[in-house]
Every structure is written in structure tokens, then in C-alpha cells.
Amino acid sequence: MARSIDLAVIPGDGIGPEVVDQGLKVLTAVLPGDVKLETTTYDLGAKRWHATGETLPDAELERLKAHDAILLGAIGDPTVPSGVLERGLLLKLRFVFDHYVNLRPSKLFPNTPTPLAGRPDIDFVVVREGTEGLYVGNGGSVRTGTPAEIANEVSVNTAYGVERVVRDAFERAAARPRKKLTLVHKTNVLVHAGHLWQRTVDRVAQEYPQVSTDYLHVDAATIFLVTQPERFDVIVTDNLFGDILTDLAAAVTGGIGLAASGNINPTGAFPSMFEPVHGSAPDIAGTGKADPTATVLSVALLLRHLGHEAEAARVEEAVTADLAERDAAAPRSTDAIGDALAARVSG
Ligand SMILES: NC(=O)c1ccc[n+]([C@@H]2O[C@H](COP(=O)([O-])OP(=O)(O)OC[C@H]3O[C@@H](n4cnc5c(N)ncnc54)[C@H](O)[C@@H]3O)[C@@H](O)[C@H]2O)c1
Numbered sequence: 001m002a003r004s005i006d007l008a009v010i011p012g013d014g015i016g017p018e019v020v021d022q023g024l025k026v027l028t029a030v031l032p033g034d035v036k037l038e039t040t041t042y043d044l045g046a047k048r049w050h051a052t053g054e055t056l057p058d059a060e061l062e063r064l065k066a067h068d069a070i071l072l073g074a075i076g077d078p079t080v081p082s083g084v085l086e087r088g089l090l091l092k093l094r095f096v097f098d099h100y101v102n103l104r105p106s107k108l109f110p111n112t113p114t115p116l117a118g119r120p121d122i123d124f125v126v127v128r129e130g131t132e133g134l135y136v137g138n139g140g141s142v143r144t145g146t147p148a149e150i151a152n153e154v155s156v157n158t159a160y161g162v163e164r165v166v167r168d169a170f171e172r173a174a175a176r177p178r179k180k181l182t183l184v185h186k187t188n189v190l191v192h193a194g195h196l197w198q199r200t201v202d203r204v205a206q207e208y209p210q211v212s213t214d215y216l217h218v219d220a221a222t223i224f225l226v227t228q229p230e231r232f233d234v235i236v237t238d239n240l241f242g243d244i245l246t247d248l249a250a251a252v253t254g255g256i257g258l259a260a261s262g263n264i265n266p267t268g269a270f271p272s273m274f275e276p277v278h279g280s281a282p283d284i285a286g287t288g289k290a291d292p293t294a295t296v297l298s299v300a301l302l303l304r305h306l307g308h309e310a311e312a313a314r315v316e317e318a319v320t321a322d323l324a325e326r327d328a329a330a331p332r333s334t335d336a337i338g339d340a341l342a343a344r345v346s347g
């Protein structure tokens with residue numbers, strides 16, 4: 001376990017800086033005195049793009065590489081054309097740092113609101129592939145803007161890329177009490193990519209006899225996430241399906257303000273990056289309404305990734321205790337929630 005943490009911080013846009021402040025507050029409060037935390041803030045996002053036209057210059061990318069980990073708030077702004085920052089900054093980081101495991105846990109904490117009847121026991125993790133699929137930008141448009149336009153967006157699935165994320169998902173399933181892995185895809189239509197995923201799961205499964213496996217088409221998976229979410233333990237899926245499923249998963253487990261994620265490079269070759277699942281929420285930016293809990297739980301994932309298991313658990317316990325006492329009729333500000341969580345982890 002490292003006695004120092006050299007952390008890059010990208011607050012980003014909208015509510016990003018607001019929630020990152022709270023995440024750092026809790027991180028500072030939970031670390032023992034002999035662990036030195038050093039943070040470097042990177043000014044990247046909409047303001048930077050408006051000022052200089054840059055999204056992620058090479059020099060900054062090089063500097064980012066040297067950190068132990070990255071904490072990111074959110075990227076995206078209505079004044080910037082859609083995709084410029086998402087592709088040029090966020091996805092660039094995930095791709096260049098080879099964050100092939102996009103880890104998104106979903107848990108229904110006690111006392112948190114859910115639209116589901118009967119408060120099912122929800123505790124699963126989505127292992128979303130993070131570097132391939134429809135996200136790679138493999139496409140183009142011809143006759144753009146004319147009635148004859150043809151736009152292609154082609155999904156890339158490599159045997160190498162699918163196998164490494166499937167292996168990671170099996171390892172995670174094997175380490176969990178229920179030891180169950182569900183592949184979610186659309187093999188009945190996407191027969192090329194889907195069959196590669198299914199064959200890979202079937203092959204790797206032979207090395208994990210203790211893990212039970214099943215399969216759901218992504219459309220059916222959305223049904224079961226609402227009607228029977230307790231059936232899930234580890235879900236492994238491609239980049240786009242994982243994006244959509246994890247917003248849905250957040251909605252049934254207390255809302256997007258609670259959903260944490262880690263973009264992991266398991267080899268350690270590049271820094272992993274931790275961020276809430278949500279975006280920059282321009283509709284509530286500056287109002288103090290943003291829930292920083294997703295960022296704080298992402299800090300717990302960061303701590304666990306860096307080997308600070310006891311501190312990660314303390315952060316999660318603080319969140320559990322805080323949620324147990326929340327009163328929907330008396331919402332607190334972003335800052336107040338951050339203060340309360342920081343007080344709990346240091347108390
Ligand atoms: N990782 C990221 O940086 C990331 C993730 C998703 C979306 N985005 C970007 O963010 C921008 C806005 O996207 P969007 O509106 O589709 O998604 P969003 O997640 O920003 O917002 C969706 C809804 O959830 C609410 N919400 C989000 N976070 C919340 C929080 N912490 N507490 C309370 N409510 C919260 C918002 O107010 C909004 O009503 C876009 O530019 C998008 O590309 C970035």
C-alpha cells in the first residue's frame with residue numbers, strides 16, 4: 001500500500017467541479033496522517049476549449065500519465081458542439097490509458113428511494129468494456145447534410161479486447177459470494193460481434209467452474225433490471241450496452257447521484273481514472289443541488305484500487321450511514337453532504 005498518492009484532478013464542466021470538491025474533501029479526511037496526498041488540477045473542459053480550442057493537448061496527456069490515478073468530475077457543456085469534449089477529452093483518456101475495464105457497481109443502499117416495488121436486494125457490478133465497440137469512432141458520413149447522406153458507425157470487437165475484459169469479469173465473479181456472470185449482448189442480431197463475445201465467455205468459463213454463467217439479450221436485460229434486479233451479480237457487456245445499462249441501474253438504486261465508476265487499466269501501465277457515472281448536469285450546475293455521493297463512492301473505488309482497502313471501506317460505511325439518515329423532504333446542498341461525509345470518515 002502506497003504511503004503517498006499523486007493524484008491528477010480533472011474537475012471538468014457543470015457540476016463536475018462541485019462534486020469533485022466534495023470527493024477531495026472526503027479523500028483528505030479519510031487518509032491516515034502518514035499517507036501523503038498530492039493533487040494536481042488540470043484545467044480541461046469547456047472553458048479551456050473556448051479559450052484555446054484545445055481539448056487534451058499532448059503535453060498534458062504526457063503529464064497525466066505520470067500520476068498514480070485520476071479523479072474526474074464530468075465533461076460536456078451545451079455551449080460546445082456535442083461530441084467535441086466527450087470524444088476529444090473523456091474518451092481520449094479512456095483509450096490512450098487503455099481503460100479496458102469500466103467498472104460500475106450498483107447497490108441499493110438501505111433507505112434510498114427506488115421506483116421498484118418491494119425493495120429488492122440489488123448488489124451487482126457491471127464490467128463494461130471501455131476501449132472498443134461503437135465508441136472507437138470507426139465511421140464517417142458522405143453526402144453530409146443532403147437527403148442522400150450515408151452515415152456509418154461501425155462497432156469494433158477484437159478477440160484480444162473481448163477476452164481481456166471477459167477474463168477480468170470472471171475474476172471479479174469468482175471473488176464474489178454468488179459467483180455468477182451474465183453476458184449481456186444482442187447475439188440474435190449482432191451475430192458477428194455477439195458470437196465472438198459468447199464464444200469467448202464459453203471458453204473462459206471452462207477455467208472458472210465455480211462461476212455460473214448465463215446470457216441475456218440487452219433488451220431483455222433492461223426488463224430484468226427493473227423486474228428482477230436481484231438476479232444479477234456480475235454483468236459483462238460491450239461499451240455502448242454498458243453505458244445504457246448503468247444509467248438504468250443507477251435509476252433503480254437511488255438515482256444517478258449515487259452511481260460510481262472506475263476506468264481501470266488492470267495492468268498498471270497507465271493511471272486508472274475514477275469518475276461518477278453521471279454527466280455535467282447543466283440543468284442543475286451552480287444550484288448546489290448536485291449529489292456528490294457518486295463522486296465520493298468513486299473515491300472509494302480509487303482508494304481500493306491503490307491498495308487502501310480499509311479507507312475505501314470507511315468511505316463506503318460513511319455513505320451507507322449518511323444515506324440511512326437522509327430525509328427526502330429535507331434535501332441538503334452538495335457542500336453539506338460533502339461536509340457530513342468528511343466528518344463521518346474522520347470521526
Ligand atoms: N463522464 C462524463 O463526464 C459524462 C457522463 C455522462 C454525460 N456527460 C455529458 O454531460 C452533459 C449532460 O448530459 P446528460 O444531461 O445526458 O446527463 P447528466 O448525467 O449530466 O444528467 C442527467 C440528469 O441527471 C441529473 N443529475 C446528474 N448528476 C446528478 C447529481 N450528481 N445529482 C443530482 N442530479 C444529477 C441531471 O440534473 C439531469 O437531470 C453532456 O454533455 C454529456 O455528454 C458526461
Ligand SMILES: CC(C)[C@H](C(=O)O)[C@@H](O)C(=O)O
Pocket residue numbers: 076086087090091243277279
Ligand atoms: C459522456 C460519454 C462519452 C460517457 C460514455 O458514453 O461513456 C458517459 O455517458 C458515461 O457513461 O461515462
Ligand SMILES: [Mg+2]
Pocket residue numbers: 243244247277
Ligand atoms: Mg453514460
